[in-house]
Structures are given as structure tokens and as C-alpha cells.
Amino acid sequence: MACADAGPVPDLFDAENQALQAAKSAHAAAAPAPGGEALADLIVAYERLLRETRRLVRRSDKAELEMNQLNTRLQDLAAELEHRANHDPLTGVLNRAAIIDRVNRMFAHQDLALIVLDIDHFKRINDSFGHPMGDRVILGVVACLQAVVPASAHVGRVGGEEFTVALPRHSGAESEQVAQALRRAIENHAFNLPDGSRVTASFGVCWAGAGGDFDSAYGLADEALFIAKRAGRNQVRQAAACLHAAEHVV
Template sequence: MTALRTIKLNLLLTWMSIGSVVLTGVLLLTSLYFYQKANIEHTILENNNAYARKLAETADRVIGISQQELAYSASKIHSLNDYQTMVDEADRLRLQSGFFNSVIVVNDRGIILATSPESLNLRGIGLQSKANKNALKTRKLYISQPFFTGTTGRYVIFLSAPLFDHAGNYLGYIGGSIYLKQKSILNQIISTHFYNYSANVSIVSNDGHIIFNKDPNKVGSQIGIDDQLKKMLRQNMSGTYVINHDEATQLLGVGSLTKTDWNVFVYADGSLVNDIMLSTIRQSVWFIILILVFTSLLSFILSTLIAQPLRRLAILSASKPTAHVVEEIRQIDAWYYEANKLKVSISAGMVSTIKQVKNLDREASTDPLTGLLNRRGFMTLASVSGKHSENALISLDLDHFKRVNDTWGHDTGDKVLVMVSGILKTICRETDLVGRFGGEEFVIMLPGTSTENAEKIAKRIRCTIEQEKHPQLPSVTISAGIAALEDADSIDEAIKMTDIALYEAKDKGRNRVVLYRSLCSQPLTSGVQSASSTHA
């Protein structure tokens, strides 16, 4: 019955997964078709509008600065009799900022008095253009509509500022021309832009004439715009529009300039929406297919995955309880209730067993009185730590400790041992091994420490114990012997060397530190010869 139930579950999960993926895919594609196309078109229009308004603001700023430059130059010219001053000011105005392709100084009768560059050879020529007449008539800052010049035949716009003498009499104007089909600062602003879409950017008049475009052939041409858009342009209103231009639908964003009746058009081809839609649908279809394959395989093997955590738990529960095994059990993905409860129970049981084993091992390796390592624990850890290039061993023994026990009692003697153990724990590093080998004998292993440094540490221990004063305990001293592990073939032999040095310290009067290496170059005292004698 269990097997039959498992088969039914596999079939149910498989068909539910496949059906969910197919239904989700159909709904996703349907939503893309009905909603995303309009959203994409709206996003492109809004982006175009924002970019057009930014460019319009920049163009306004450029025109405003150019008018300020003209006004400043006009304020420097108060007489039309100084030809060199007029030429110098015209050259400065043309070359300083790069706003104008050419600059002219004209008197109140429309006669050109000075030009920059002088190579234009326009001096003395009378201007008859509408822009010239309007500039003379307005007698204030003026911006013309685009027009073809009769003198050079270029398609230009013209900006001018009036000239007055010191008495306030009108003299004429100084004007700058911007060539619309050649390199200019406005042309650079329109031609150089960074935009996500393949957008086309133009400056267009209110009646639809292209004033600026990176393609010179389009400058002066007409864009087909309807009456509603023309009305909006005349009202200097920015916005978004869908127009037909060059026999194609264009998604248009408009930004109106405030200083002229020009507008920045940023428009993208309407086919861009279809391209984005096709790309999105293509990616979605592949994604849906991938999910369908994945979920089908997942549903097919689901029944096997149900048994997998139980099988893994059975294997690990038969293993020896260790921290690594417990960690492996905790990492098992028991994703349903029964397996998870079983995992928690086995893990808790192993943790309890490991703690009990560690406690027993700790008790077997630790001196119960002082909490230091006993001989067994010390030798076990020393065999691992004794692989450094420099290792030093210190054996120390309390002087006349038998007298302390006989005079003060064994309880007091135990307190003295605890006090000495506390001093050793304080002075030694965490990486050092400190052990009590029985009675009043202690052994210290200093990994990575030379015998010279070990001698300093032993002397520090000796001085600290000697200076330790306790109102309820007698004062004690120690004797210590030091040896280098590298001088011996084993840890046992190194400990015997420290014992020999310790006996020498005892025989020399106690309360001192002796280095084993120092004994190799001098005869030993008689007391040292008996390495098996009891420390006094």
C-alpha cells in the first residue's frame, strides 16, 4: 500500500507542477501581450520627454550665455570710428566661447563695419535680410528665425545686441551667426548624447521645420506634425506624442525652449516597441521551457528524495558519535516532519554521548586538585605540540614541601599547591602546557620558545612565588630546571634532562633556576647523580 501511495504522489506532483508551469506561462505571455506593450511604449515616451526637456534646458542656457556675451561685447563698443576695437571685440567674441561661427558689427543703416573672421570680406556690404531689419528695428537683444544668408548662402540663425554711444544714441548692433549645417556649439549639444534607445534628436520650430540635426541633410526639412501638436508647441508645452515621420511611427518627447519658439524633439522608431516585445517574449518562452523541464524532473525524483534523509540518518546513527558526525546529521535536509523529528532526536543523543565522553576524558587527563593537566594529559598533548622548531621544558618543585605538610597539615599543603597552580596559569600563555606530575612537582612545556626565554619565564615564576604573601598560608619557594626538547630524542628524555637540572638547583641551595645546557660544560654535584631520588 505504501508503494502504491508513493506512485500516486509522484504522478500527482508531476502533473501539478507541469500544469502550474504551463498555466503560469500562458498567463505571463498573455499579460505581456495585453499590458507590457503599452507600458513599454509609455516608458519610451516618458524617457524621450525627460531627455528632450533636459536638452531644451541646456540649449536655453547656451543661448542665454551667448546673449550675455553679445551684450558684454556691445558694452565695450561706444564708437563706430575705431575699426581696430570693433575687429578685436568681434574676434574675441567669436573665439572666446565658440558660440558663434561668425561675428559682424553693423551700423544703424545696415552697413557691415567689421567682421570676424575678416576672411569673409563683408566689410562695407549693406544687409537687406529680414533678420537685419528686425535687429535694427527692435534695438534690443534679438534672435532670428533660421534663414539663408544672401552674402554667404549659408543656413543660419542670427543673434544680436544693440550698440549705444556714451550719450545713449543708437549706433547699430553687434551680431553673431550660428551655421546650422556646420559645426557649432548647438550642433554639438544635439549630436553628442548618451541615451538608452536609438533616439533621433532635433531642434524643431513651432511650424515643424528642423533647425538642428546631426545629419546636415535634414536641417531645413519639414516634419509632419498635426494641428494639435502645433498648438501645443505654440503654447511652449512639453509633452509626449505619437507622430508619423519619414513614413514611420515615431514616439516623440518634446521639450520647449523658453528664449525662442524652438523645441527639442527626441523621437524613437515605433518598431522599437515590437523589437523589445519580441525579445521579451523570446526570453520568457525559453525561461518557461526551462522551468517546465526542471519541475518535471523534480517531480519525477521526489519520491526518492523522501527516502534520502532517512537513509542518511540510518548510516550516520550507526557511526561512532563525533562532532563531525553530529554536524553532518544537522546538515541533512529533513524537509518533512517525521524525518526532521528523527534528525533532532539522533543529533541530541549523539551530543549527549559526546559530552559524557569528553567529561570522562577530561577527568582522566586533569589533576582534580589544581585543574592542571596530569601526567597522562600532559604527555598526550605534548606529543602533538612538541613539533615546533624550538620547544622548552621547565620542571619545577616546591622547596621543603614535606615540611609544609608536616607543620601546617595536608589541607594547607593542598592550598599552597592550588596557589602555585594559579600563579602558573597566570604567567603562562594559553598555548603553553602546564601539568602537575604528582606531589609538589610541576612541568611546563613552552612551544616555540628558546631556552633563554624559558629561563626568563622560570625566573619570573620563581620570583612571583617567592614574593607571594598570604595571611593563612606559609611562604614557599621553588627550584626549577630547564631543557630544550631539540636536545633530546623524546619528550621523556627531555623531562629527565629538566630533572637533572632541577636536582642541580636543589643541591646548590634551592630557590633558583638551572639550565641543563649549562651543566654540560661543568662537573655535576654529587646530588645530581641520583636521578631517581626524591625531591626535598
């Protein structure tokens, strides 16, 4: 059902206009009398003041609209600035400083699993096919990560071809399962390298209870990653110290 016509917008100065018109009518109908010129002057002054007031209101409305538009733009720019400060420009995931800060803040009140992964033989990809192809591989790896990790996870790029995945409230076994799923996703992804070779990644996993910190957890996960690299790459290894810590959680 169509809405009824709301009619014309009421004049903000309707009462003042009516008073002005009444004064004009009274002045026109009255016989010339002492004080008539003073009334006429008063009417002219009042009319001028009313016009000026209307102009100022229009200017104020325009200024308010422009101020609101500027404020909206400022908020948009602030959000964009914050995003750029916290995210990697190539991949859009958290940058190194942001993922470290996020992990440390989460450790303040909850346990956390940290997955560290490194793309295998990435230097060969860059050297053989160029940096644009290397960037495509990095973007493909990030797409695999984002497609597999749970919604609660946080992904960060901590180095050129190295990434960290933070998994709140995931046990060591659960985080290892996620890492294995990520490893398989990358292994099976079609990166379309010119020589037809596959892209793989190696993983290190660490679990730590609430009160931990990024540097300690990352160090243990990185050690596990190094073991995976030495064992032949395209593997997931979990830090033994983290498993020991997990076994003593009540």
C-alpha cells in the same frame, strides 16, 4: 522594526485534507446510488489512515527531538570523559600522561623548552598544616603558573608537588626568563600559611630541538632542578647539555 506575523504554520497534510473534504461533500450531495456505501467505506478508511499518519509523524518528530537531545548529551559526556582522562582532578592542568604525550607530539615537528619545578619543603607544609592546606598551596602555585606562562605554553602536574611547563619554540634564554618570572610569582604570592612563612619553588630548565623526546628533556631538566635544590632552593638552573645543544642550532 517588528517582524511581520508569519501567520499559521501550513498543515503538512493540507492536500490530503482537501481531497477528503471534497470526497465527503460529493458523497453527501449525491443521491443514493450503487457504490455509495463503498465510497463511504473508502472515506472512513482514508480518514483513519490520515489520522494514523498524523500520529506517526508526531511520534517521529518527538523521537527525533529526543534523539538529538541524547546525541548532545552524549557529546557532552564524551568531552567530559576526555577532559577527565587528560587533566589532573585537583588543579585542572594536564596530568602526567597527557603532558608527556603533548610534549612528545610537539617534539615531532618543533623545538621545545621544558621547565620542571618542585615546591620547596612541601612535605613540611603537609605535615605541619595538613593536606587541605597542602592542596591550597598547590592550587596557588598553579594559579601563579597560569598567570605568567605565555598562551602557547602547556602546564602539567607530573607528581604531587612537581609540575612541568612546556614552551614551544622558546630558546634556552627565553625559557629561563619565563622560569624566573614563575619563581618570583610564587615567591611573592600570599599563600597565608598559619605560621606566616613563604612558599617558594625550585626550577630546572632544558631546551631541545625538534626530534627530541620527553624522557630525555625531562631527565636533563630534573638534573638542573636537583642542582637548584642543592644550591639552596628558590632558584632557576638550566641544564648545561641543553645549552650546548642550543648553541649548535643553525
